Structures are given as C-alpha cells and as structure tokens.
Amino acid sequence: MRETVKVDLGERSYEVRMGPGLIAQAGTEIAPLLHRPRVRVITDETVAGLHLEELRAGLGDIEMSALALPPGEGTKCWAQLERACGWLLEQKVERKDIVIAFGGGVIGDLAGFAAAILRRGVRFVQIPTTLLAQVDSSVGGKTGINTAQGKNLIGAFHQPSLVLADIDLLGTLTARDFIAGYGEVVKYGLLGDARFFDWLEANGPALAAGDTAARLKAVRRSVEMKAGIVARDETEEGERALLNLGHTFCHALESATGYGARLLHGEGVAIGCALAFELSQRLGLCSQEAPSRVRAHLKAMGMKTDLADIDGPLPDADGLIALMAQDKKVLDGKMRFILARGIGEAFVTSDVPRDVLKRLLEDALETRRA
Numbered sequence: 001m002r003e004t005v006k007v008d009l010g011e012r013s014y015e016v017r018m019g020p021g022l023i024a025q026a027g028t029e030i031a032p033l034l035h036r037p038r039v040r041v042i043t044d045e046t047v048a049g050l051h052l053e054e055l056r057a058g059l060g061d062i063e064m065s066a067l068a069l070p071p072g073e074g075t076k077c078w079a080q081l082e083r084a085c086g087w088l089l090e091q092k093v094e095r096k097d098i099v100i101a102f103g104g105g106v107i108g109d110l111a112g113f114a115a116a117i118l119r120r121g122v123r124f125v126q127i128p129t130t131l132l133a134q135v136d137s138s139v140g141g142k143t144g145i146n147t148a149q150g151k152n153l154i155g156a157f158h159q160p161s162l163v164l165a166d167i168d169l170l171g172t173l174t175a176r177d178f179i180a181g182y183g184e185v186v187k188y189g190l191l192g193d194a195r196f197f198d199w200l201e202a203n204g205p206a207l208a209a210g211d212t213a214a215r216l217k218a219v220r221r222s223v224e225m226k227a228g229i230v231a232r233d234e235t236e237e238g239e240r241a242l243l244n245l246g247h248t249f250c251h252a253l254e255s256a257t258g259y260g261a262r263l264l265h266g267e268g269v270a271i272g273c274a275l276a277f278e279l280s281q282r283l284g285l286c287s288q289e290a291p292s293r294v295r296a297h298l299k300a301m302g303m304k305t306d307l308a309d310i311d312g313p314l315p316d317a318d319g320l321i322a323l324m325a326q327d328k329k330v331l332d333g334k335m336r337f338i339l340a341r342g343i344g345e346a347f348v349t350s351d352v353p354r355d356v357l358k359r360l361l362e363d364a365l366e367t368r369r370a
Contacts (some may be wrong), residue, residue: 001213007139008231012159016139016223018211020165022052023127026058030125034062035096039125041066042084042111043102044075047129050172055102055127063193065091069107073259076106076145084114086199088122098161104130104177105137105265108285109155112143116158126163130173131181131215132266134165135222136187136243140230146259150326151251157235165223167216179208179302180266183246183273188222189244190273190294191245194344198223199298204301245338247273252323253307256315267304274298274305279352279360280339290342306365314368317361321354 002019017029030039039062043052048068056064067087069075093099099122101111108126115124126139144155170178182204189197200207200218207214226243233240247292250268257263277291298305309316324335334350341347 001216003216005220005223005227006126007157007159007227014162016163016165016227018134018165018167018216018219018223020166020168020216023169024058026055026127026164027060027062028061029164029357030098030100030162031062033098033123033125035094037061037069038063039098039100040064040088040091040093041100042069042088042107042114042141043067043103044069044071044104044107046071047103047107051129051169052102055100062119066102069110071106072147072261073106073254073265076110076259078145078147080144081110081114084110085118086364088114088118093118093122095122097122099124099269100127101125101138101160103126103133104128105133107280108133108138109143109152112141112158113145115157116143116156118327120159124158126160128163128165129169131170131178131219132184133181134167134170134219135181136184136226138163138165139223139226140240140243141234150323151254151259153326154260165219167212167219167290169217171210175302176264181271182208182301183266183268183270183298183303185218186294186298187243187245187269187273188225190340190343191242191338191346192225192344193221193357194342196225197343201297201300204297206345208301238348241336242338242346245340245346246270246274246276248272248324248327248335248337249275250329252320253310253314255323255326257310257312257319262312263304263310267309270298270303271307271309275360275364276338277340279337279357280341280359282356283339283352286340286342286345293343306367307361308368310368314365317358317365320361321358 099115101108115122126138141159144152182202249272
C-alpha cells in the first residue's frame, strides 16, 4: 500500500512517497541522494521521544546525528533558527549533504529555512510526522519563521529533494492534533475539488478513527492537488494563492493568540475556511447552503468553526483587520482573500469592502459574548 506523487519542477523535481512503514525503509529511500553516508536530523522533543530511534534503525548504515528543539509553534522564531543553523555548522554540514526535517509543520518550515540559508543552500528531505505536514507544509518548498509582526513573514522558497510521508506515524498523534491537521485536508476539497469534499463528508469519520486506506487516500489526493498547483505556480504569482484558503483569517487569529496552544494552525484554517465561505455568501458570491455545509462537516468532525470556539480574549474587529493587513499576501497595500463561488470553486480577490469584512468579524465576535 504505497503511493507516489511527483512535484514537477524540471531539474528540481522530487517525489512525495506515501504509505505505511516508510520510516523502516528510510535508508533505502534516502541513500540514492547521499554524497556520503551521513545525515543530520532536526526534530522536536516530542517526535524524538516517539520516533527518533525508529528512524535511526531505518537508516541502517547511514550515520545520523539529531538536534531536538522544543515542540510548538513558538519554535518558529529567530532564536531557534540560530540554534539550528549553529548546530548544523558545528556538524560541518556541506552543500551536498542532506538535512532531514523530521516532525510537523513547525520543524519542516524551520529546518527547511535553515537548509535554505546555510551555505546558501543545502539539500534537505522532509519526513512529516503530522497530518497537516503530510498533506500540506512538507510539499511545495515554503520555509520560514514567525515574527512579532506576523506569521511566516521571514522565509524562502527551498524545495526538498524528497518527501517521505509514513501514514503509520499518524497513529501516535493526539486526537486534537490529528483533527487540526484535517483542516488542511478539507481545504483542498473546498478550493478545487467538490467530489473530494463529497468523499470527505462520507469517509471523514473512518479517516479520523484510524482507517489506514482512508488516510492514505486523503493524503494522496491532497498532495496530488498541491503538487499540481506548485508545479504551475511555484512562487505564488497566481494560482498558488488558492492554497491560502482560510489562511488570511487564520494567520491573524494565530497572531492574536500568541502562536500557542490556544489555537493550533489547522484549527485556525478550519475557522478561516468557515469565515471565508460566510464572507463569500454575504458578498453574494455563493449560496447560503455552501457555508452551512462547510460548518456542518467541520462540526461533525469535532473541529473548531467559530471565533466562539477560541478560549481567552481576542482583539476587536478593527484589531483583527489590522493583523490581517500584516499578512504576506498583501499586495500594493490591499489584502487578498480567497473566496468561493461554491464548494470546489475558490478564487483570489482584493475586492472585499472593509465594511462587509468588519461586520462579519463583529458578528463572529458577538457570538463569543452571547
């Protein structure tokens, strides 16, 4: 039971290999890329405790050293980037060596960025350990860190040489982490594949319950969609922006909650998708049924869907809009939104009246006080 999707970028093309048991075969998978039989691994303390020795065994005769960083979104910062780069330099990593990003989206983004800037570019391999990372952040070459001004504002495009998505690793996620990652899976159906969303409505519960075949199908279809978009628009000049469905809202909410445990990224994506469809409906772009259907499925999967689902204080509507204006998708001072004419019919626009956006957020905040 194994799937392979190619990310077609000419000489920088690479494969995303998905299936159970890939960690046990890591040495066989990575060996053809190696200039010398050694790798350096950047991971986090949680993943290290669960899987690092399994990876070491899977690498066989390949020499491995690892740096384990603290878990959580707070690790995507200047201090931990400096720590990672310093360690890689101490390890005498060369351009032809391989750095392995072994963890979720935080580790993938940070380790990938470290590889991008180290010696002006070192090769790296993504081994994503979360659903969110397997379906989204490990593919496409976006790397970076967060700052006080916003999320992912410092970074680089640096494509991996290989992605190994071991479906078995998803079995060790907490229920909250798995379901948060599902927010990125749903996003793919909502932005461009209504039939996939239909399939998720029918199979989401089995996927959440641990059905390996369902999980593999969801990961494969998500990766397939992202690989196609990245191949056509690697540096987000146009179509790739669709992958940010829900993210303009999400990133503002993550900033407002301090990139901590109050709101996981995938939870923010789910809330952002619900808000994007509600905004689309208020602008007369889609039917009232579409946002209702989105929220119904997210709720059925036990996901956050509203600002009322976020514990603790939030800024007012103007404060949230100010945070949204820091988003990296802002162009010529105008915020860009991914809206929808229906499920599977997303598009990019800057034509969103501020008063409509403000009223949407005011209404969403009002539900928290009700």
